[in-house]
Amino acid sequence: MQRIITSALFVVLLLGVDWYVFQAVRTVSQGASAATQRFITGGYWLLTLVSLFGILWMALTRGTPPTLLRTYLTSAIMVLFVSKLVVVLFLLVDDAGRLVRFMASKFGARPDPLGNGSPGISRSQFLNRMALVAGGIPFVALIWGMVKGATDYQVKRVVLKFPNLPASFDGFKLLQISDLHTGSFNADPEPLERAVALINKQQADLVFMTGDLVNNVATEVEPHIDTLAKIQSKLPIYSILGNHDYADYVDWTDLGGQSAKQANLDRLKQNHAKIGWKLLLDESHTIERDGEKIAVLGVQNWGAQMRFPKYGNLAQAHAGSGDAPFKILLSHDPSHWEAQVLEYPDIDLTLSGHTHGMQFGVNLSFLKWSPVQYVYKQWAGLYSKGKQHLYVNTGLGFIGYPGRVGFLPEITVFELRRA
Missing domain, CATH: 3.60.21.10 (Metallo-dependent phosphatases)
Incomplete structure (x- = not known):
């Protein structure tokens, strides 16, 4: 029972992180064509679905001897999760800024022009792009570590x-x-x-x-x-x-x-x-x-x-x-x-x-x-x-x-x- 509860909590956390990160993906891809956006959205959630099935399979086969497939599947899921957590840290900065601007507007303060309507890229778009770049660093490093670094x-x-x-x-x-x-x-x-x-x-x-x-x-x-x-x-x-x-x-x-x-x-x-x-x-x-x-x-x-x-x-x-x-x-x-x-x-x-x-x-x-x-x-x-x-x-x-x-x-x- 404890194992089931732990797995369920991890799935909820994974879905929450995935939804949050997807907001950055959607924001960054806004300028792309409709077909490209559909492709990005489908690919993103397909990867999430594969991760969830992987977690379910490993939970059901827990206690079996470790195999090469099990080892690398577990690691791939964790690499994705860690990379997305890095993205989340940047998004929290963006959302904190949004909250500050919202509170300032309620008290009659002048909105920050860099966040709304300024020519060029907005602060929100910049932070979303930086978030995805930052998340890509541990992703690439950990994948390299599996392909080359281990030996x-x-x-x-x-x-x-x-x-x-x-x-x-x-x-x-x-x-x-x-x-x-x-x-x-x-x-x-x-x-x-x-x-x-x-x-x-x-x-x-x-x-x-x-x-x-x-x-x-x-x-x-x-x-x-x-x-x-x-x-x-x-x-x-x-x-x-x-x-x-x-x-x-x-x-x-x-x-x-x-x-x-x-x-x-x-x-x-x-x-x-x-x-x-x-x-x-x-x-x-x-x-x-x-x-x-x-x-x-x-x-x-x-x-x-x-x-x-x-x-x-x-x-x-x-x-x-x-x-x-x-x-x-x-x-x-x-x-x-x-x-x-x-x-x-x-x-x-x-x-x-x-x-x-x-x-x-x-x-x-x-x-x-x-x-x-x-x-x-x-x-x-x-x-x-x-x-x-x-x-x-x-x-x-x-x-x-x-x-x-x-x-x-x-x-x-x-x-x-x-x-």
Whole structure:
């Protein structure tokens, strides 16, 4: 019942927004021929009708496994809705102006000539046109993000200097990938094959994967095991689990309950091994070079946000790192850093993922913005406190919206230097 009510409310909201935006479409097309106006009107409401049927179909088939059609239909509807909301913001400015002029006329004030009867375009027409142009910006950007951005892999290079880095590791090259979400690729190996080729081109000494190998269940990665097994590293590849890897977002009630959920997690761990990755479960491994060593710690998912279970045990992982003079921690959720990691001053570098940069935002050299920053204090790129550093990788894959705008899929290469 709750689902039906929610869907009905969304339909009412969608129709209200569509009607409001249509007023701008009608105003802007007033100068066109009658046939053109009929074509625009018919096309506009046909698109609305298709969206409504799409919402109805998804509501009736809710709970079925996600498909490529379902994913892209959902995203297309949301892209249209978001674009129309931008139009609505501009129209509200126009209507506010109308209200002011109406109130002014009631009190005997002289009407604003720019709004009525002036030569050329009126304020109302100008704002309606601006509204449609502004709505077109997110529409084009989000469509581009689906067509191109989702697999437009970017290599980011970061040089980090540490006074306590052993001399043998000066110039050591780390590579981080995160949030592969292989379930979003379905069975198509081509995008991940391109990513693997780009990863191997970097010739890293050590490769890390910092969680969220799948969206929900272990089988999602299995069509891609052979592809991911081709990732090359001079040393063992280390991985950890992310919040999606535990299948907490699956309703296991009719699927075998907790025993089936545990079996799924066990299978996922086996898939890490099949790929050739060493999965770190609250443990530490030492890497030696010319008699000197660094420690790699890996914890299960631990998030400071209340909605995410706290599986990880940092104390246990840290205890195994011994007296290594330089320590790298793999922890999927960046909120872990301020909540616990900074209490361990000998953890020099923490590598996280999880946020995806929300797969949408502005990512320029002089401006970095995404809605996710209002939830996570550390959400993309490098952060430092004292001698400790955190890097948040925005992820290689995608989930939900099958695209990326601004924060493109990322492969991060770190060069460690002795200060």
